[in-house]
Amino acid sequence: xxxxxxxxxxxxxxxxxxxxxxxxxxxxxxxxxxxxxxxxxxxxxxxxxxxxxxxxxxxxxxxxxxxxxxxxxxxxxxxxxxxxxxxxxxxxxxxxxxxxxxxxxxxxxxxxxxxxxxxxxxxxxxxxxxxxxxxxxxxxx
Amino acid sequence: xxxxxxxxxxxxxxxxxxxxxxxxxxxxxxxxxxxxxxxxxxxxxxxxxxxxxxxxxxxxxxxxxxxxxxxxxxxxxxxxxxxxxxxxxxxxxxxxxxxxxxxxxxxxxxxxxxxxxxxxxxxxxxxxxxxxxxxxxxxxx
Numbered sequence: 001x002x003x004x005x006x007x008x009x010x011x012x013x014x015x016x017x018x019x020x021x022x023x024x025x026x027x028x029x030x031x032x033x034x035x036x037x038x039x040x041x042x043x044x045x046x047x048x049x050x051x052x053x054x055x056x057x058x059x060x061x062x063x064x065x066x067x068x069x070x071x072x073x074x075x076x077x078x079x080x081x082x083x084x085x086x087x088x089x090x091x092x093x094x095x096x097x098x099x100x101x102x103x104x105x106x107x108x109x110x111x112x113x114x115x116x117x118x119x120x121x122x123x124x125x126x127x128x129x130x131x132x133x134x135x136x137x138x139x140x141x
Numbered sequence: 142x143x144x145x146x147x148x149x150x151x152x153x154x155x156x157x158x159x160x161x162x163x164x165x166x167x168x169x170x171x172x173x174x175x176x177x178x179x180x181x182x183x184x185x186x187x188x189x190x191x192x193x194x195x196x197x198x199x200x201x202x203x204x205x206x207x208x209x210x211x212x213x214x215x216x217x218x219x220x221x222x223x224x225x226x227x228x229x230x231x232x233x234x235x236x237x238x239x240x241x242x243x244x245x246x247x248x249x250x251x252x253x254x255x256x257x258x259x260x261x262x263x264x265x266x267x268x269x270x271x272x273x274x275x276x277x278x279x280x281x282x
């Protein structure tokens with residue numbers, strides 16, 4: 001039943017977890033989507049305290065997997081800028097649903113809960129708007 | 142900004158990843174939700190080839206975190222039956238969105254893609270029905 005030798009199975013959920021199933025990758029994408037972060041040092045300042053080594057490793061992996069692109073940014077003191085791709089922008093509904101679940105069943109902090117409620121209540125129309133704005137900011141080069 | 146000493150942050154997405162952010166836990170829950178598996182040996186037979194050791198470890202972890210319950214099953218040759226909880230049943234929308242994304246951007250196999258399309262097209266009404274059926278089968282004891 002294995003679809004290819006390089007994947008555990010062809011199940012869409014399994015394939016997604018092969019890409020995203022660690023405790024850091026989705027947090028990097030979260031910070032780029034919802035906090036507008038684009039540079040290494042900004043991403044290093046997450047509340048979760050990601051280490052410089054892990055961040056560098058995950059960024060390289062996300063670029064390798066087509067989730068991010070990496071380019072020079074001559075107008076910024078940090079020379080590299082990361083951009084989302086259509087593939088990672090399409091994770092907005094996944095992140096919203098994960099947030100809804102985390103808020104309902106885990107001890108989420110109040111400030112971040114408000115953001116999550118807003119995202120849930122906005123529904124698919126709001127998610128599409130967020131995705132359109134991200135495309136504008138990240139894909140139009 | 143850390144909400145408690147035991148969590149990296151109080152962000153709902155982070156908290157969810159602390160529980161689910163490995164490559165196996167959500168697959169176990171997937172098999173219980175969509176394939177009706179309840180016993181160790183059934184769960185061992187996933188396409189992804191989970192090892193007995195990892196399965197035992199993850200099942201214990203999921204029970205410990207309130208995602209599953211474990212009980213005797215005297216009517217079955219395998220003496221232990223696992224049940225979903227409200228907390229894990231509430232992951233149906235998360236799994237559907239992950240499946241939608243995996244299907245769109247990764248090399249999903251055709252048979253499983255059909256299931257994923259049906260789940261997406263059914264929308265929230267279908268997910269609620271699946272969740273109601275799961276509550277009936279797993280919580281009514």
